[in-house]
Amino acid sequence: xxxxxxxxxxxxxxxxxxxxxxxxxxxxxxxxxxxxxxxxxxxxxxxxxxxxxxxxxxxxxxxxxxxxxxxxxxxxxxxxxxxxxxxxxxxxxxxxxxxxxxxxxxxxxxxxxxxxxxxxxxxxxxxxxxxxxxxxxxxxxxxxxxxxxxxxxxxxxxxxxxxxxxxxxxxxxxxxxxxxxxxxxxxxxxxxxxxxxxxxxxxxxxxxxxxxxxxxxxxxxxxxxxxxxxxxxxxxxxxxxxxxxxxxxxxxxxxxxxxxxxxxxxxx
Amino acid sequence: xxxxxxxxxxxxxxxxxxxxxxxxxxxxxxxxxxxxxxxxxxxxxxxxxxxxxxxxxxxxxxxxxxxxxxxxxxxxxxxxxxxxxxxxxxxxxxxxxxxxxxxxxxxxxxxxxxxxxxxxxxxxxxxxxxxxxxxxxxxxxxxxxxxxxxxxxxxxxxxxxxxxxxxxxxxxxxxxxxxxxxxxxxxxxxxxxxxxxxxxxxxxxxxxxxxxxxxxxxxxxxxxxxxxxxxxxxxxxxxxxxxxxxxxxxxxxxxxxxxxxxxxxxxx
Numbered sequence: 283x284x285x286x287x288x289x290x291x292x293x294x295x296x297x298x299x300x301x302x303x304x305x306x307x308x309x310x311x312x313x314x315x316x317x318x319x320x321x322x323x324x325x326x327x328x329x330x331x332x333x334x335x336x337x338x339x340x341x342x343x344x345x346x347x348x349x350x351x352x353x354x355x356x357x358x359x360x361x362x363x364x365x366x367x368x369x370x371x372x373x374x375x376x377x378x379x380x381x382x383x384x385x386x387x388x389x390x391x392x393x394x395x396x397x398x399x400x401x402x403x404x405x406x407x408x409x410x411x412x413x414x415x416x417x418x419x420x421x422x423x424x425x426x427x428x429x430x431x432x433x434x435x436x437x438x439x440x441x442x443x444x445x446x447x448x449x450x451x452x453x454x455x456x457x458x459x460x461x462x463x464x465x466x467x468x469x470x471x472x473x474x475x476x477x478x479x480x481x482x483x484x485x486x487x488x489x490x491x492x493x494x495x496x497x498x499x500x501x502x503x504x505x506x507x508x509x510x511x512x513x514x515x516x517x518x519x520x521x522x523x524x525x526x527x528x529x530x531x532x533x534x535x536x537x538x539x540x541x542x543x544x545x546x547x548x549x550x
Numbered sequence: 551x552x553x554x555x556x557x558x559x560x561x562x563x564x565x566x567x568x569x570x571x572x573x574x575x576x577x578x579x580x581x582x583x584x585x586x587x588x589x590x591x592x593x594x595x596x597x598x599x600x601x602x603x604x605x606x607x608x609x610x611x612x613x614x615x616x617x618x619x620x621x622x623x624x625x626x627x628x629x630x631x632x633x634x635x636x637x638x639x640x641x642x643x644x645x646x647x648x649x650x651x652x653x654x655x656x657x658x659x660x661x662x663x664x665x666x667x668x669x670x671x672x673x674x675x676x677x678x679x680x681x682x683x684x685x686x687x688x689x690x691x692x693x694x695x696x697x698x699x700x701x702x703x704x705x706x707x708x709x710x711x712x713x714x715x716x717x718x719x720x721x722x723x724x725x726x727x728x729x730x731x732x733x734x735x736x737x738x739x740x741x742x743x744x745x746x747x748x749x750x751x752x753x754x755x756x757x758x759x760x761x762x763x764x765x766x767x768x769x770x771x772x773x774x775x776x777x778x779x780x781x782x783x784x785x786x787x788x789x790x791x792x793x794x795x796x797x798x799x800x801x802x803x804x805x806x807x808x809x810x811x812x813x814x815x816x817x818x
Binding site for chain 1: 560635638640667668669671672675
């Protein structure tokens with residue numbers, strides 16, 4: 283039994299998100315279909331971050347296990363040959379059999395791209411915002427979100443997340459002239475979390491909301507007071523971070539000790 | 551009568567090129583339709599470079615004349631409101647009434663983007679080449695094309711160009727890691743010229759053609775010996791150069807002197 287880790291890039295424009303849905307075009311659906319053609323057996327793929335419809339990925343991570351003998355170069359080339367043009371496997375590597383793309387991910391990094399001008403070339407990869415923005419105030423407001431918080435206010439009501447805690451390790455705004463890029467890294471992300479954060483901080487940047495409002499909304503866990511969800515086409519899952527040996531320390535503990543009740547949320 | 555110069559960006563993916571064709575979606579067709587809605591009169595637009603189907607533009611230049619009173623900001627915003635999402639007006643300015651986007655252009659700059667890896671995000675904006683390329687040899691071969699030459703060998707047979715002379719001012723290859731970018735600047739370009747040059751230099755870079763072959767093909771004016779036409783989606787019209795007062799020196803001479811027979815090719 284070999285466990286393969288795949289690093290994927292995809293253009294989310296024509297996908298109903300990552301997660302398999304019968305009759306809808308999803309990245310998981312396309313990937314499992316391609317793997318079935320290649321391996322001649324049905325496989326299930328895990329994923330680090332289940333991106334929503336329209337969201338792109340530059341470094342999504344997935345894993346699957348198989349008993350079929352295949353060499354790495356063969357998987358890479360064949361999968362890219364079978365997969366549609368909007369999904370590309372960038373890297374394949376064998377990993378410890380207990381590795382799970384989601385449960386072993388230590389943190390995820392997303393970026394959100396805003397364009398100051400209307401875009402024709404690459405319009406599917408940036409959100410055009412015509413209002414002047416005060417980036418300094420936005421960076422200031424962003425600081426309220428750093429660290430561990432209950433992000434219920436910045437979470438879609440359609441979520442099935444078991445709890446709302448997230449530890450935001452970094453949140454930075456970069457002015458690139460025609461484009462503005464927000465980059466955020468956290469141990470876990472709730473449904474629509476990045477896009478609601480962007481929508482809220484845009485309100486701050488436009489002067490429609492005070493910087494301290496962000497702290498209040500966070501504390502009050504008030505989704506209604508937060509900004510609207512920014513559109514998906516500006517969002518990219520950039521990178522997923524793992525321990526050097528691929529297994530998260532807390533997961534190692536689990537393998538060594540009897541299963542504890544509070545680790546229930548790690549089970550699928 | 552005001553003569554307006556427009557700088558345009560467009561994604562060529564869903565256009566049958568620049569030039570108006572009845573019943574086909576073209577950039578000129580969309581632009582003239584939008585201007586007619588805005589000005590409530592039919593106008594004809596000139597253009598610096600008639601890009602082929604699938605070719606993109608970052609800095610295409612067009613001009614049109616009108617007696618309708620409109621202010622610049624109004625034209626910019628309204629046109630971008632009326633135009634489809636794959637065409638954007640980046641800049642509008644009034645220019646001397648005799649300015650013609652094509653005849654006054656001193657030179658045009660195109661770039662061609664090649665990707666060393668399969669691309670999902672931005673796959674419509676780069677040509678994936680899986681073969682290893684020797685960029686140094688390609689740059690060497692490129693030197694044969696610098697200066698004024700008869701480019702009949704590097705020109706589509708479907709051309710209606712009156713002659714095959716072109717003065718190539720610069721041709722450079724840049725290694726950006728995952729991407730390779732060729733940039734070429736010339737006073738005029740023949741039909742498919744950049745894409746046939748790219749196709750031929752790729753043959754050189756793959757070791758399928760000697761560097762000196764390029765000089766021989768050029769001298770022999772042999773289209774058959776040149777490489778295949780590289781696909782349009784890697785090509786961008788980047789910039790068009792004009793004199794500071796917008797009127798080309800040779801055109802000024804024409805206004806001052808009686809019309810000469812050899813200037814016939816400047817007439818539409």
